[in-house]
Amino acid sequence: MANAAALLFLVAALLCHMRTGDAQRSCGKSDITFTVRKTGNVVGRQPEYVVAIRTSCSCSMKDVRVWCGGLEDSAVPLDASKVEVDDGMCVLKQPVAKGSPVIFTYSCEVPVNFRVFNTAPDC
Template identity: 70%
Template sequence: MANATALLIFLLAALLLCHPGNAQQPSSSCGKSDISVTAAAAGNVVRGQREYVATIRTSCACPLKDVRVWCGGVEDSAVPLDAGVVEVDEGMCVLKRPVSKGSPAVFKYSSAVPVNFRVFNAAPAC
């Protein structure tokens, strides 16, 4: 009987510790200000346009979803964009997956001049 009581107490304690209301969660205050975008020349020239590598990353511990970045000019790229990473919608680059700390979204594009990327939206995914 003592073993059954001890087992019951253990199971109840385990359930309380695993309850989602008690779990420590990363801060959900992360947003578009936690996104940075860089573009570096890749060295190639395609149809008269320099090739660039765009990297979109976050410093936030929480992954960021629904990331949208103004990227006017990318739609005229001679280098096809990686459709698994980004799509262009009316001058806006829309990422296909959340961006996590240590796991940036990276894609190539070409342009006569570097694109001026500006973060429009990002929402916490935690």
Template identity: 65%
Template structure:
């Protein structure tokens, strides 16, 4: 075999071994890997009482997700103050202050007498 062919073959073999050893190429993570779940928690306030909900933001991505922004219009009227260490609210947009890590969701509570339509607007993988 020619030297060029041997070099090319060795390069391809090395690339294949690297691919196998690292478990293959991981697909890129994006905002679709971030999940938002909400469920009833309790009631707050006196009369009228508002339902208190727990919001859980998680990810299936192996990389932490940072700069997570969720559309959360309606939370401005929450009787329960949002946890300022977890989330910041501006003009109907919730910005999570911590990265979302697989297996460790970001959780906070809110109150609302009308349904809130949460939608992930942005999330950036940090690998």
């Protein structure tokens, strides 16, 4: 009887551990990163940059809003299917998924300092 109780306890503990190990941690703003680099092109006498917005979260990140002051003056038209600029705030039109960054180009005298304002995990 004692062996059956001990076995039952071990199985319950193992099941609890397996469920806890699979739990998703909460994803948020700190899971969004930006890579900005010059393309080598010049548009309207301003260098062109490409930005890649990524997430390290296993869930897609939706409703991504980013501070991007200066981007509204870009000489390169922004890809309206990916991003919209509203008073210094970039609103991404698609979720950011791990392994599938949102990428677009812009031109400015200096690279834009992107910072996440808001996002939410979609899982």
